[in-house]
Amino acid sequence: MTLRECYESIGSDFSAAVTRMCGREEMLLKFVKKFTSDPSYSSLVSSFESGDVATAFRMAHTLKGVCLNLGLDKLRQSASDLTEALRNAQSTSEVQAELYNKVKQDYEMTEKAISLLD
């Protein structure tokens, strides 16, 4: 699967992402491949599940930031929603759990698409 096909399969704007990299597709590819080993997602999972809201907020925020720059639009949207739900929160709530599950779902989809890259 090409990078463009990968982006299209996860509902993300490939052209916009490449343009931000000054057209350097190989650089985008390098960082996209690196994305699955970025610890922010796994940290989000462990902190959210242990009820550490503050760390969960930070990790969701970081995940959102990385997705923004790579142009992983779908995951970025769900990470962003979770970030705002966690901002200044004292404890986890049902709304957050729902948003968290959405992030999980989008992440797994993204991870799978990336694993299929050439």
Place this chain on the structure above:
Amino acid sequence: MKKILIVDDSEMNRSMLSEMLEREYLVFEAENGKDAVSMLSRYDTEIDLVLLDIVMPEMDGLDVLKAMKKNGWLTDIPVIMISSEMNPEVIHQAYELGATDFITRPFDIYVVQRRCRNMINLYSKQKNLAGMVADQYFEREKDSRLMINILAHIVEYRNSECGMHVIYVQNYTDILLHELIKITDKYDLDETKISLIIKTAALHDVGKICIPEEILNKPGRLTDEEFKIMKSHSAVGSQMLADLPFHKDEPLVKMAYDIARWHHERWDGRGYPDGLVGDEVPISAQVVALADVYDALTAERCYKKAFSHATALEMITKGECGQFNPLLITCLNNAAEQIRLVKEGNQGGNMDYDVREFARDLLKNESLYSSDRLLHLLEYEKMKNRFFEGISGSCSFEYTMNAKMLTLSPTAAKALGLPETLMDPVHNETFIKIFGKEKLHDLNAKFRALPPDNPIVQFCFYVVEEKKPNSDEVVRTFRICDPADGEVKFPENAQVTEYKLICRAAFTVAEPQRYTGVIGKLVPAQREYDIMKGVDISDFA
């Protein structure tokens, strides 16, 4: 290479930014706020730009900004926030805390590169400008102090004592004023004003320029009349400043006026010129007065020996040199050790060091030494020449074109009835009368035409002595002839003595050699022939 510090907790984000910038900059990375602050303390202002994330563990971006502000780094290091933060409150807060710019994710490589470059250029330009302004201010300040001290030194120069009085008075004034602000806030003194007092203290004796040297340098006791004249220097000095046609309202001039006028007033009103009492005398003048007295006591003067530091202190404290403000006496005693060190030259005022050096150089004429020596050698050669020519009674001349000056040997001058030096001889009436205008122009042209490789030319020189009719008086005339002109006719009963006039043109040393004048000597025709026999005339070249 400029240095950029990237602060972000996500390795992914750091490596993305790093990859964009590492070709142009030396990139440092910090993974949280604490690391960032410790790197900043290590590299300080060597860092040219910080890219700062907001949401981070340990210490977040906003706290990093606070720490940077506290340490004064924000003045020199621009900070660009890079964040996916959309919350306007947080963004506003970052700006309030001193962030220079804000880039939101997703960012464009091109935009990041350009913003970094612009920010770094802007700051380095600003740093350069600030440096230039500081340098200029320092230079100007130094120059103005230097000028004032040179002026003061010129005044002092007539006073054949050493030229250090002004420098010492300034140093003591400095010490006393700083001591004074330690013990009281009674006087309106801040560093700017203190600096102005020290600067203008140099001019306290400016009025002495109007005191006759005989009085200034009189070794013995001054008569009442002389003392009256001497005392006028404070009023005269202040009047000179008041009469300045320009800058009358400048604080510097006003301060100089106060000090020049009242630095001989005393606390009890027994000073001069106005007999002011206590704090009627501005504090500036009071301090300079004390500094002046201390230096006068501890320095050797033409009319007295130097007193020791301890004796001077005792004399002043006991009021033997008039009454001073008790607060200032306290200052003098508090700072006695510091003053002693300055007096003994162990610790001159740093500020005045170069000024002092300069003044010293001026005295030694160090920079003029080599040309002075040359002039001396030249004078010596001239003296030698004149001496030998005087003894041998030879007739010779030297003409320098630059100065249009003809120098004659004493014998030649006497024989021609001319002074030894003659300015612009070609237009000198007496000279023209002797040799004729045409002849002089002719000679001048011949000299100028001489080539450097063959600069010698000979003329026949006749001294013609004729008896005036019906008188015993002998009239002597001179004629210069070119041998090529052929036979020369003389009056019948005239007595003619023939000489040879041998001349040599002079040229510049530097190429191309230009004519600079001519030298020549008169030799008896017969003897010259003898001398010339067997000697190639070009040897004279």
